[in-house]
Every structure is written in C-alpha cells, then in structure tokens.
Amino acid sequence: MADTPQIVPTLIFDCDGVIADTEQFGHLPAFNQTFEEFGVPVQWTVDEYAQKVLIGGGKERMRSILTDELSQQLGLTSEDAKDEAILAWHKRKTAIYTELVDKGVMPARPGIFRVVQEAHLAGWGLAVAYTALEPEVRAVLTHAVGVGLAAMFSIFASDMVLAKKPAPDIYLLILDDLGLEPGEAIVVEDSANGLRAAVGAGLRTVVTISGFSRGEDLTGASLVVSSLGDPGEDDEPAKVLDNPFGIELGSAVTLQTFRQILDLPGPASPLG
Template sequence: MPALIFDCDGVLADTEQYGHLPAFNQTFADFDVPVQWSVEDYAVKVRIGGGKERMRSILTPALALQLGLKDDDAIDAAILSWHKRKTEVYKGLVESGVMPARPGIARIVGEASDAGWTLAVASTSAEPAVRAVLTHAVGESLAAQFSVFAGDVVPAKKPAPDIYLLALSDLGVSPEDAIVVEDSGNGLRAAVAAGLRTVVTVSGFTREEDFTGASLVVSSLGDPDGEQAEVLENPHGTDVPGVVTLTTLQDLLAYPGPGDAGSAPTTDTEIP
C-alpha cells in the first residue's frame, strides 16, 4: 500500500506564527534571555531546521557571556532547558485550540485511512509537540494510526533527507510508493533528496520560496465546503477540482519521482 507522509509545522496546522513563535518568546522571557522575535525576525529563523538550532542561533559570544554560559557544555545544557520549557508552552497552545488544522488535513487523512494507506509524520519538531498537533488536527483515532518520526531521531535535519530516509526504512516503503506533504523549501528539498514526490501546501512564511521539484504546489489541500485549494504550480497538469484528494495523490504517484528520468506517467493510468 502507498504511504502518505506529512510534515507537521505549517502542514497539519498553522503552527509557526501562532504556536512556535509565541512559545519561543515566552521561553526567552521565562529564562531572562533578552530576546523577543518579531514576525519578521521569525520569518528568517524559521528557515533553520529544528527548535534547538533556532535557539542556538541567538547565542553570540557576547550574549552567552552575559547569560553566564562560559563554555559549550553550559550552552548545550541551557538550550536543552530552554527547549524543554518551550515544548511545554507550545503544547499548551496546541491544546488550547488556537491553531486549528489546516484545510483538508482531516479529510484526506480519513480518505487515506479508509483506503488502507500507511500514515506517518516526519518533522524536525520535538515528538511530544508533533503528537499534540497531530491529535488535535485529526483526532485520537486517526492519530493512533500514524508513525511519528520527529526531533533528534536523525543527526542532520531538513533540508538533509535523513528523516525521510529513516521513515521509508522503518515503514518498509519504497520512494516510488510514498508521497509527502510539505510547506517549505527546506522540507521540499529534504523530500526530493530522498526521492519522494512532494505536494507543497504553502504557509504564510513560505509562499514566496522556491518549490522547484514539487509535484504540485497549492495554497492548501482544500475542503469541499470550505477553503478551496488554489493551484500555484502544477507541472504534471493534475486535476485539482478545488481540493486535493486521494485520487490526486494517486495520479501524482503515477509520474516518475525526483530520481527518475522522463516526465510521462509510469503506469497506464490516464492522467488528466
């Protein structure tokens, strides 16, 4: 059976601006770190894969000295403490319901589950945070069907392909039978480097990024009775009737993946 693998932040829910950013800022305040990121600041920081890595990016030698972090061990310990607190704050925001699922997520997960597809999340965020977002987005029953690959399970984070390669290996799925939903250029590059076809659902921080190599770029997956999917890039001319459906994904799987030559479908399936 095919596999459907989601990124978390910006894909399952619009978590960056309304979850991670305020959680980072609350954490900095809690630890008396004299940093508060604006939305504009965070639009730059979000390009760094991983929360601990984003936190580490603020620690200039001068700031580390000001905070009494005299060596690498002290810095590492501080970042672990900060990140633990940040995850707690973030989970609270998720559970408060301030970040609803993005359009089409629960619908397409339900379709994939009914069809027997393998479901997974591959994210650089901490696993407790990913599971909280996933459960809030699709409900406990569907969330229980997911394999979750998150946080520090691989040493190199996106745009490195490591987390997707790990997911494929653990799931026992070949790249030819898997499709990814991402929202960022870093995530797309990670998936493409793993040989995976990728649908991009752009978010507020990523709409202007380069999505060369994507199989389809849309504003969201869309819902029949709600927000419609705006098609931004459609290199295969796949039919997207206002929503991305499981049939859409099956059509995309018929085309060669990033590591394959040619552009024609790989099966006899008729592609609109």
C-alpha cells in the first residue's frame, strides 16, 4: 500500500502592515506626493488615511476623493475622464512608492525574514495576497527577505479578482491556483478586512496588528500578536493580544506555531 503523500503547507502573507510597515511610511507619502504633482488639492493626514485604508485598493482610495465639486474643479466631467486620471495618478504613485522602498524607509516587520526562511527551508510554499501592483510587492519583498527568498513567492494581486478584501475572492483564487485545500494553508494578515477575507475562504489566520489596525474587531483569528517577533536579546518579542485556542508561544511566532494552528479546527463559517 502506497504511503499517503505528506501535505506541504503554504504560508500566505498580506503585504502592507505584515511584511513591512508600508502604509504610513510608504503609501501615504506616495499618495500625497502624487496629488501634489498632479495639482490635486488633497493632502491626507495620518488620521484621514487611517479611514482610507479601510477601502481596499489604491485606485479605489484615489477615486474616493472625487466628489462632484472636486471632479468639476479638475475638469473630470465624465467617468472615462475620471478613469483615465486615476490610472495616471496610480501609475505615478506606484513609481514613487517603489522609490521609497528602494531607499529603505520601510524596514521589514519583526520576524518576517526569520519565518520566511524557516518556511522555505522546511519546504513550505510561500505566497502573497496583495491589494496593489506587482512591482510594489516585489520591491517590498526583495528589501525584506532578499532577492533569493523573494523569488520563492507566488504573488496574487487583488486586480486578478472582481471583489477586493474583505471579500474572500483573492484567497479563493490562491487556493484554486495553487491546488490547495483550506486546511493546507495559513494566512498572516494585519487588519479586520484581511481577516474577514481569509476566514471567508475558510483559512486559519494569524493577525500581526499594525498601526492602522489597532482597535479593530479581530474576532475569528486563530492568534493575534503585536508582531511575529524576533527572539534575540535586543530584538522585539511577540506580544500575545488574543489567543483563543491557547497556542503555546514563547517570544516569537515560529514555524511550529503555524503547525499548531494548522491542527486547529478551521473557521466555522465565513465572517460578515
């Protein structure tokens, strides 16, 4: 009798706020510089942007500023004109953002390199579920984990699906494309929207909160921590914020932590 093939799990990461703290130090200044260059009289504050991040997708965030009054002021009097402007703005914003990544102003979050390296050496799959363009996430990944490990990732952008997070579409696409069952993958997210998307696809999820997700309802996560943590004496440990299943955890989330979570029951039902 042939042996049952061993399941090779896959770790799926969100990018912004998970791999690096990109929202405040990357996306926000890139949006604002783009608006300035195009003569758009909008400059988001940190507090204002905290509301904008609830909107999935950069182009969608840009579209949210186009009130009737501002559209008239900018001469965008048709939907085609608005679409064309947003595409131009977003292309420039992506270039600015990538330049900021290359300058190293957005360091990797604690534990990212360590966990990715552990997973790769153990033969696990690696993927990213991202809400923007591939050049952006490639730049973030390369800076965070190096060229070699970055090349190991399968990248899935939300533009590949009809509905963005909190809809589960991007995670359903990943499962289908990689030929995975929900019990063969685990997600690392940083926000309620991302958590809802993952749980809606039946995926177990670890949440590493970021500056823009503090105070959100993270019900449904298998584990909520301040970060994945690094166990070195001078490094940042992972602080447990919610541990509904009593998972054993030291100063860092490790591959063994993820193995424990994969042994847990999956989400009972999609979140609303």
